[in-house]
Amino acid sequence: MQTIIVPVTPFQQNCTVLWCPETMKGAAVDPGGDLPRVLRAAQSKGVTLEKILVTHGHIDHAGAVADLADELKLPIEGPHREDQFWIDGMPMQSQMFGFPPVRSFTPDRWLEEGDTVTVGNLTLDVHHCPGHTPGHVVFVHKPSKIAIVGDVLFQGSIGRTDFPKGNHGDLIESIRSKLFPLGDDVTFIPGHGPTSTIGEERLYNPFLND
Template structure:
């Protein structure tokens, strides 16, 4: 049986983005998902729990999800004495990741940095972390390279800005595609099962079943 994991949501940036810190309480090893900013706040929690972060995962290339990743990588590497890799998203989001200060300027936000992942991920691959196996699924539409990370053993998924409680991700960007997003949600998220908890990039957690039944974009 795989060990149960612990989770802390740290809201970051003026956008209230849900940076997730997931760890194995037996080993204190952790991953950080979507550190969009406010790195001192993230580091304070990591230090308080005495966690060892093995990697940083990105669902997509928007400023509020990835703008703190490079700074966090530097801080963790200095604290832990070895490189902490940034993993994901799909390579199609590389142009967004390389233009985070330009994204931030559109919202009057400063202090966020572009980031080059140590490696991108692809649909269908598996990330082994914390004694669990996480499936990578490509769910484009909000951004071209958006991915989700799904843990079948624990029945939950980090879904970024694809599906929310009662809503879906914005697609009113030059690279957005609403029809593509809805199709990807139906193909890649809904089949996970009604009992699966989804942890979105903003707002409260929900379940596949609740959204299948009541989300106005899906019914």
């Protein structure tokens, strides 16, 4: 699996364009905004986008999903149905956070723990990781040892849990039971900031040291 990270929105959210090098078919993960930048990144690598993947329903991750789906006629997969209230409230989120008006959407497929998604010839595992939001999901490509974790885990930090239906205990449990078992050598792409490895965070992340 190949990836390119495209920071979007004033929140500098990491939209990830991932693709299958055999077919050059790809997906945009969390296109929160700045669609011309995302599309240019895909085109620069010769990637044809075939779907949109969404980790959770916050505006900086999902604000441009409806527009991208309409523009390229792409199906939307994710997040978990527990985040429907966030997606339905997208127009309100845009007012709260000072974003241009954005539209809500209905995913073509809600995702559950244990599901898989395909991109070209790639298969990614889906893990439901509540805490930051109740319906947050994470995408893992085991052969490449790459995980796209949204706002669950960051280099040296963890996701906020002070939003509606956030839960700190659930977040820590998600990290320990879903992310740590992936293996210390797995690199993860967080929703903001630089990439890191599971092992690095397991050892040195101050929020995860008992």
